[in-house]
Amino acid sequence: MSILRQRIHERVYPPGGRLPSESSLATELGVSRTTVRTALARFASEGLILRKQGDGTYVNQRLDDVDTHFGGLWDFSRLIEANGYQPSIRTVALEERPISAEESLALEVNPDVTVVSMTRLFYANERPVIYVANVFPQELISLSASELNSDLPIHNIVHTYFEAGIAFVISEIEATFVDSRLQELLHKKVGQPLLRLKETFYTQDHRPLILGISYYDFTTLKLRLVQAWG
Amino acid sequence: MSILRQRIHERVYPPGGRLPSESSLATELGVSRTTVRTALARFASEGLILRKQGDGTYVNQRLDDVDTHFGGLWDFSRLIEANGYQPSIRTVALEERPISAEESLALEVNPDVTVVSMTRLFYANERPVIYVANVFPQELISLSASELNSDLPIHNIVHTYFEAGIAFVISEIEATFVDSRLQELLHKKVGQPLLRLKETFYTQDHRPLILGISYYDFTTLKLRLVQAWG
């Protein structure tokens, strides 16, 4: 029932406003109340709507804030878009190289496999905001690194070139500074604070697929989380 | 159906292992399959389980990682516990004072109200790991600041002393350094990187209730997020 999500985003039901009751929505859309409830439950867990027993369901007034949250897909391009910028991706380096000891441990593969190393910059309106280094075993794709189109969001790359899909991601958030290398890439002064995200992408079989280390300029791009329980 | 969550945590269904089918769980627990599915859908969105159509439902093998995630309640005490430490809270300061211009804007109240300012330290095994400064209008509680028990997690404080409840929280994550003031409080060297979380707690009516600024020692306490879609 993605029509409901669309209506919320298109302000058919304005922020702070009340949605029709579950029963009337069910009738109007020609589905059962259970179906409507399943959709509403998802929106509520994302903080998009607020439900009050005995009263009604309301669109979150902070919709603009909530919309920049990390729900479902964590995707830097979408995040840049949600912050009101035009996203673009430029590849800094794309190569095959031996795996490091640390990486073979994290990816749970033999220390003699070859990995594809892909480093990229995400831009918001031509301004560099995130620097991302991804690594994955070469054997996971059927072609060589130079043949893949690296100007796509990571989810698209996986979908296009990988056999397996991504079922979940674990991200660790840390703080760090701009060093001399990042200074050039992100156009920021050495010593300024930066966020670092260490991500691991897993398959449905709980196997690690891809590693990622990202440096995130939080001054341009707000990193917001919404937690809702209701 | 919190019995299922309990079973997963108590390893009745071990990490990586398969759960009984939805139908057999429904029969065993004496509920309908719909009820089981509602519970499983919630666990899946938290990354606790992975469901495969035509195959079965599996407990996430990275359960230990996933368990330290931020699902449902964002609560520092729980987070410390999930990282394997004994949590405790000590109050640094508790006072009433005039509201600042910035705070009155963020809390959407008149610039002449009095606020309660509560600053506290969270410890993991007697080691300070998070410094939190909370601010809320004094008029929201029926007693004076000195009378409230500030050695509780924020959700307990709200539940005990506030009329309204918290429906959702928006957190902004930033990076910063240890300064001379934080050096003493967190026992870390000046200049080391730190995470800063700027939180706003909202009621069901979308009104901001409480502000919070937290300084988080990510070297001791991993800040992990799990994103799952399935």
Added chain:
DNA sequence: TAGTGGTCTAGACCACCCT
């Protein structure tokens, strides 16, 4: 008291995976 969301039942049919 009427209407809302919260919880639940007992089915149905489909898509998909494994053997």
Added chain:
DNA sequence: GGGTGGTCTAGACCACTAC
């Protein structure tokens, strides 16, 4: 083919809110 999860229906009763 047999079993699994994915989607959906058409009800029921309860708890709560607003008036």
